[in-house]
Amino acid sequence: MVGLFKENVKIAFSSIRTQLLRTVLTVFIIAIGIWALVGILTVVSALDNTLNSKFATMGSNTFNINQYEFTSRRRGGGEVEKINPIISYLEAKAYKEKYNYPLTYTSLSFTATANAEVKYDNKKTDPEIQVLGVDEYFTNNNGLEVINGRNFTSFDISNNNYVCVIGSDFATKGILKDVNPIDKIISVRGAKFKVIGVLKEQGSTFGNSQDLRVLIPIQVARSLFSQPGINYSISTMVEKKEILDQAVEEAMITMRQIRKLNPVEEANFGISRSDDLVQRIAEMTGFLNWSAWIIGIITILGSSIALMNIMIVSVTERTREIGVRKSLGAKKSTIAWQFFVETLIIGQLGGLLGIILGITTGYFIALGLDFAFVIPWGAMMAAVVTTFIVAVVSGSYPALKASKLDPIEALRYE
Numbered sequence: 001m002v003g004l005f006k007e008n009v010k011i012a013f014s015s016i017r018t019q020l021l022r023t024v025l026t027v028f029i030i031a032i033g034i035w036a037l038v039g040i041l042t043v044v045s046a047l048d049n050t051l052n053s054k055f056a057t058m059g060s061n062t063f064n065i066n067q068y069e070f071t072s073r074r075r076g077g078g079e080v081e082k083i084n085p086i087i088s089y090l091e092a093k094a095y096k097e098k099y100n101y102p103l104t105y106t107s108l109s110f111t112a113t114a115n116a117e118v119k120y121d122n123k124k125t126d127p128e129i130q131v132l133g134v135d136e137y138f139t140n141n142n143g144l145e146v147i148n149g150r151n152f153t154s155f156d157i158s159n160n161n162y163v164c165v166i167g168s169d170f171a172t173k174g175i176l177k178d179v180n181p182i183d184k185i186i187s188v189r190g191a192k193f194k195v196i197g198v199l200k201e202q203g204s205t206f207g208n209s210q211d212l213r214v215l216i217p218i219q220v221a222r223s224l225f226s227q228p229g230i231n232y233s234i235s236t237m238v239e240k241k242e243i244l245d246q247a248v249e250e251a252m253i254t255m256r257q258i259r260k261l262n263p264v265e266e267a268n269f270g271i272s273r274s275d276d277l278v279q280r281i282a283e284m285t286g287f288l289n290w291s292a293w294i295i296g297i298i299t300i301l302g303s304s305i306a307l308m309n310i311m312i313v314s315v316t317e318r319t320r321e322i323g324v325r326k327s328l329g330a331k332k333s334t335i336a337w338q339f340f341v342e343t344l345i346i347g348q349l350g351g352l353l354g355i356i357l358g359i360t361t362g363y364f365i366a367l368g369l370d371f372a373f374v375i376p377w378g379a380m381m382a383a384v385v386t387t388f389i390v391a392v393v394s395g396s397y398p399a400l401k402a403s404k405l406d407p408i409e410a411l412r413y414e
Contacts, residue, residue, distance in 0.1 A: 019310075026310045027350040030303040030390065034354020034383045035361070037296025041379035042362025044292060046371035048285040061241045062141055062274045063248050065095070065234040065255055069270030084268045089222065091258050092232040099254045101247050103239040107137035108218060110232045112225035118214060119187040123175040130213040131188060133221025139165070139199070141235040149182045149197035152217065156196075160219045164188075165197040167211035172201075174212075188214060189224055203370070248273065300390055303350065308394040311343050344391045351387030355380055 067084050092108045099106055112131040117124055132138075136152045139145070146165060156163055164186065171181045181195045193216060202210035216224075238247045248271060255269055359376065366373040 022310055022313075023346060026306055026346055027353060029306045030300070030347060030350025030387065031354035031357060033296055033300035033303045034351050034387060035357040036299050037292055037386070038355050038358025038376065038379045038383050039361040039365075040292035040295065041289065041382070042359055042373075042376045043365050043369075043371070044285050044288045045376045045379065046362065046366035046373050047288075047369075049374045050370075050372045061238045061244050063236055063238075063244070063251065064272050065236075065251065066270045066272055067231055069272065084270075085259075086229060086231040087234065087269065089230065089232055092234050094258050095234055095251075095255060098258065099236070099251060101238075101243075101250045103243065104247055105137045105141065105237045105239075107135055107141040107235045107237075108232055109134040109138050109235070110218070110221070110230050112216075112221040116188055116214070118170075118175065120175040120184060125175060125212075128212065129188075131221065131225065132213060132215050133218040133225070134215045135218050137237070138215065138235075141237045144202070145200040146197040147200045149195070151197055152215075157217050157219070160217055160223075162191060162193050162220060163196045163217070164193040165199060165215040166195055167199050167209075167213045168201040169209065169211040171198045186214075188216070191220075191224055203372070244273070296386070300386060304390045304394045307343065307347060307350075307390065310346075311394065340396070343394055344388070347387045347391030347394070348384075351383050354387075355383050358383070 065087065067086055089110075096106045096108055110133050112133050114130045115127045116129040116131045117127040118129050119125075134152070135157050136154050139151050147168075148171065149165070151165065152163070155161070166176075166181065166186075170176045175186075176184060176195070181198055184195050185192050186195060187193075193214075199211070199215075236247065236251060238244050252267065252271060255271075256267060259268060261267065358379070362376065363373055365371075
């Protein structure tokens with residue numbers, strides 16, 4: 001059996017060499033379908049890995065109070081646009097004071113500016129630095145880690161100390177790269193801040209660097225970057241995941257009281273849990289995976305038709321060869337296996353080329369979008385299985401047709 005398989009492989013490669021151009025075109029047609037499938041799945045895997053790694057650092061025991069919910073609200077089959085008021089500082093402060101659920105830590109923060117210029121000695125950055133006003137719980141609640149120096153203390157926040165925690169880019173390739181950044185004085189909008197800590201590298205999300213930001217005490221930020229309509233962020237971490245549901249319910253009640261909503265009024269704010277976000281990411285990437293499969297299958301369907309066509313033409317062109325082999329004693333199964341192995345080889349060559357092109361394309365797209373690339377083993381396995389199924393389906397009819405040829409009629413074929 002092994003010897004017969006090797007012989008069929010030799011015959012298959014010999015046939016491929018004699019019809020090289022047609023085989024190359026067929027391989028490329030198959031590769032296009034696998035290319036689309038693997039390429040999209042590679043990008044989806046990179047996106048899924050990036051988003052999950054971002055939210056995983058927050059843990060599954062954190063929730064945020066936002067101006068809006070993340071889910072769409074529908075009534076009667078149509079979307080209802082609802083404008084919620086922003087979360088003002090007075091509301092955020094009142095929430096932090098009133099919300100006293102056990103084993104919870106609440107953080108208030110806001111984005112003061114996204115285009116600040118930071119100076120150190122005679123060096124300065126481009127005006128693209130994000131400045132955040134935060135409190136002592138901000139880093140922990142958002143999964144940030146101070147790797148050099150220290151975090152804010154309640155004393156820093158309550159006394160409005162002019163201290164700051166900076167992103168890693170300042171220390172590794174920015175204005176403080178050649179010095180120890182701790183205790184150095186930087187200038188933000190004319191105000192002097194002493195650097196007390198450096199954050200662990202976070203990377204980029206959708207092209208926006210998370211390592212070019214400066215954290216300063218929230219009241220100091222409010223005094224330097226006062227503007228109307230600032231929307232504040234509220235984040236609460238629960239020490240024990242078992243009490244998260246109760247903590248969220250208590251947060252809902254507290255925020256409704258602050259907003260003076262009666263029991264029948266719908267909430268005009270949203271609460272999002274970090275585990276809900278991870279679930280939504282899974283749903284989104286699942287939808288993208290299905291889209292990739294639909295696109296890939298449509299293209300692969302065309303590839304299978306092309307492969308079947310070339311094998312039928314090959315059977316027709318080699319009718320006399322089949323007649324000679326049968327007259328010398330070749331069995332129907334031997335003839336069928338000969339053409340089936342040839343189809344399988346062409347299909348796998350197309351699959352291999354498609355995998356290489358798909359992973360390469362996915363890698364460069366992920367690189368361009370600042371996604372964390374991962375080797376898509378699942379996509380590769382899916383491509384191998386898909387090309388095998390295509391080869392089986394496309395090769396069965398031509399192989400069966402070749403095996404049923406009458407040897408006398410085949411020898412007469414011109």
